[in-house]
Amino acid sequence: MKTELQYLVYVTVLTGVLWIPYILDRAAKWGLLEAVGYPENPPPQSPWARRLIKAHYNAVENLVLFAALVLAAHALGATDSAIGTAAIVYFWARVVHVAAYTFAIPWVRTLAFTVGWLATAVIGWYVLQKIYS
Numbered sequence: 001m002k003t004e005l006q007y008l009v010y011v012t013v014l015t016g017v018l019w020i021p022y023i024l025d026r027a028a029k030w031g032l033l034e035a036v037g038y039p040e041n042p043p044p045q046s047p048w049a050r051r052l053i054k055a056h057y058n059a060v061e062n063l064v065l066f067a068a069l070v071l072a073a074h075a076l077g078a079t080d081s082a083i084g085t086a087a088i089v090y091f092w093a094r095v096v097h098v099a100a101y102t103f104a105i106p107w108v109r110t111l112a113f114t115v116g117w118l119a120t121a122v123i124g125w126y127v128l129q130k131i132y133s
Contacts, residue, residue, distance in 0.1 A: 002074065002079050002084065003083075003084030003085075003087060003088065004070045004074065004084050004086075004087035005070065005074060006087075007070075007084075007087035007088055007090065007091045008066070008067055008071075008087065010091050011066060011067075011091050012063065012067070014059070014091070014094060014098070015056070015059045015060060015063050015094075018055065018056040018059060018098065019056060021049070021052060022045065022049040022053050025045050025046050025048075025049035026045055029042075029044075029045050029049075030042050030043060047104075048102050048103065048104075051101050051102050051104060052098070052101070054101060055097065055098045055101035056098075058097070058101070058113075059097075062094070062117075062120070066087075066123070069124050069127055070083075070087060070123060073123055073126060073127050073130070076127060076130045076131065077130070078126050078127055078130035080126075082122065082126060083122070083123055083126050086119040086120075086122040086123050087123070089115060089116075089119040090116050090119035090123075093112045093113070093116035093119060094116055096108065096112040096115075097112035097113050097116060
């Protein structure tokens, strides 16, 4: 399996499990019956859980771009070490972003987001080069 596809799987799995900790926090804060229902005025979740929810939303939004570009690169045969490296960098940037967002580390969060965005841009650049060459 190509490196970029392997890391697309890793990023997707990471994004797919991010909800688990904040749902456990919700059940702990609200009680199980309220957590599976639609309470009128639920108590707030833990601050870290509220931040993790936002990090999860951000991960989903960015996964759309990353996945589309990795799959386009693969379909075009535009796969090389630069794209594989960009996919690895993107994955680790997302791991750091989630941790920094959850634990409220502002500069690290922003830096990790930027690194992930730049990795996505590298893949996009290679895809566009392949399309127009």
